[in-house]
Amino acid sequence: MSDVLFRTRGHAAHITLNRPEALNSLTHEMVLRIDEALTGWEHDPAVETVVITGAGERGLCAGGDIRAIHDDARDGDGTASAAFWRDEYRLNARIARYPKPYVAVMDGIVMGGGVGISAHGSVRVVTERSRVAMPETGIGFVPDVGGTHLLALAPGELGTHLALTGAPVGAGDALLCGLADHYLPSGSVPAFLDDLAALPVRDAVARHVQPPPPAGLAAQRQWIDACYAAGTVEQLLHRLLAHEDPAAKEAARALLTKSPTALKVTLAALRRARRLGPLERVLDQEYRVSCACLRGPDLVEGIRAQVIDKDRRPRWSPATLAEVTEADVERYFTPLGERDLGLAAASDITEEVVW
DSSP, X not given: OOSEEEEEETXXXXXXEOOGGGTTOBOHHHHHHHHHHHHHHHTXXXXXXXXXXXXXXXXXXXXBOHHHHHHHHHHSOSHHHHHXXXXXXXXXXXXXXXXXXXXXXXXXXXXXXXXXXXXXXSEEEEOTTOEEEOOXXXXXXXXXXXXXXXXXXSSTTHXXXXXXXXXXXXXXXXXXXXSOSEEOOGGGHHHHHHHHTTSOHHHHHHHHOOOOOOOGGGGGHHHHHHHHTSSXXXXXXXXXXXXXXXXXXHHHHXXXXXXXXXXXXXXXXXXXXXXXXXXXXXXXXXHHHHHHHHHSSHHHHHHIIIIISOOOOOOOSSOSGGGSOHHHHHGGGOOOGGGSOOHHHHSOOOOOOOO
């Protein structure tokens, strides 16, 4: 059975990620096949809409195949991971500019690379089962697949909070943070998909969309905006620990478990993303950062602790924020020369397609 399935129903073409035993995590081959399918459908007048869903009951996609990245970084030279990210990030950019409606059903778990193949789409649907996250700092990595672009656009400092803590959000908060567009109950998904075969996307959405559940983060904006506006990770951590709201202290405790290097690089990447503008420029930056992570110790160690051995006790190096210097952070943004992704230079940047 193929890891990704393609079919058409009426006017809609469907992508189904089909690795339910691995929570539909993406492989390089899956990325290439999705891109090939998008090329064919883009030029097929019978296809009016593209829809992406995940097989199984647990979610759309838990991210990239990080076990393969772990093995490549530990035992290889990182070439395979860099090639995977090159094609994955190009696919993320293509989804954002796709000339036909791209409908992402973000039901269940949607993390990391799963965000990349869904939240750049033009129609993003969440349900009461949705759990959306960019949890990279917990494995010694930095939000990628355009994640720093999306989170930099979130209101206030909500994106900073989500990027640094890796906390998952439900439907209401995904809508608040700009990671999704519409809410519908998971029980309505089959009928919604049926309607996409015959109806324009707007009509199918209107038939099933419902008012979303409350956004819990809305009530926490005061402490989130105040604390995460600090200039450094050390300063924002101090503000969180000193704040009277228990949720702020809980966020601080979460940060203290993350890779110190990943936290500092993530904060720098987010703030640079706000100035970079279009997604392609941010993806170019993320590619440099991701490749640099392959050369450091924390990515291998983080995946080992969280996924391979599952002891949940990573030994970060450096072990403290104070040991991570500005020069250490800056090295993650060093241009790669001929190996740069070059998305911004290679494309005519236009506004995202809105449906």
